[in-house]
Amino acid sequence: MGERKVINKYYPPDFDPSKLRRERRPKDASKQIKVRMMLPFSLRCGTCGNYIYQGTKFNSRKEDVEGETYLGLRIYRFYFRCPRCASEITMKTDPKNSDYVCELGATRNFEPHREEARQEEDAKRKREEEEDGDAMKALENRALDSKREMEELHALDEIKSANSRNAKLGTRDVIAALRGATGEAVEAARRDEEDEEEVRRLRDLRSKSVRRIDEEEERAHRDRLLAVGSGFAEGAASASAPAARKRTLGVSFAVKPKAAAVVVAKKARREEPQE
Template identity: 60%
Template structure:
């Protein structure tokens, strides 16, 4: 089983490694690499957008006669996914990024513009301070003042956070509950006021019924011929007028009254016999 893994190789006694021909590797040899786009680009030929993270089968090679403080720079070759146009870009160790070379255009990125502006401001400041020591001193003073302001702001934020950390949420809720809920004495006073209002309303409601009773008594005394003065401090009501009730007359049927009343047959026979007796 040990021979199957080929862990050991046999070297004959007459083996001479100097006789093995050496293989020459070209300096600009390209290697097949599976990679993803490090940034979003647009093809110059067809205008196709290819976004960051899109996978390609690329070719990688070393850039000849170009490095950054001994750091090698690599070039990558890819093709457009729409028109197969060749696109190249290379590494940029100075800025820790990539730079486009041929066949494409990099999309706008705001953070890159901000970094470029900051670098330009820093370079301009260095040029100002190069021949003017007073300007350099002023800039350092402004920087120290700015740092002190930042430290003071941070200390204030820390103090506010510490005060907030000491606050007990349950105590605050209890305090607000006490403010919202009135005291028991206030409850009692409110109930007494409500009862007084109800009593006054009940008295106002009973006053009209009492005046009606007084008016009825006055009407009865006036009909009996008794004159008496009824005085009331609150309400004075006049006696009620007498009411005459007429008996309802039954309705007569006009058609029945116009029709002649027929006499019964027995009465007619009796009348005829009486008339015959008189004639005899």
């Protein structure tokens, strides 16, 4: 089994290739060569609609395309069959675009990168057409290109400087930085723990200084306050009644002598002229 898969064969020193028998081939078969290859792109069969993905292995027949060359390079055509319906599919090489072209029996799937490349080519061609015969437009485009290149070089310099700074860091510097960061984190955690402990202590002191009163005790205390308030009100009313009486008597006594004095004075003034 191992000898069957080797590529290089052993040729003895007395090997003479002229003594080998030549095989006869048909004239049509001499133009086509059987090769095994992988599909270079994804496509869809035009007969059954089956999708054949890139990298699928298959046996194909290769031949030279007569009358078609590109800058002296030969163009090859490949024939293979759909794995589902066995319909024949044809494709050929495209040296101009370094790609393949699906000729017959299938359609190529949409590929975003090919579309981007086509758009770039269209933009480049359009720019060349605009700059043809317009010196100001060419100057503006060159100025924009130089500005873009300067920005890219500036960004590249920043990346290089950052990489150089990182490259200068040694093992000790990295360990010191990690230890410093760890120490700061430990110190922050310790401060947070101390603050939490202080808050907990103040909360405990407040809970101890405040005396909790039950509902029954609070109700009894309220009843005692109401009883004391009602007794005080009754005593105040009984004490205020004689005082009010005394005040009225005092007023009457205070008013009556004044009135008597006035009457005596009037009588004295009347009796003086008669004498």
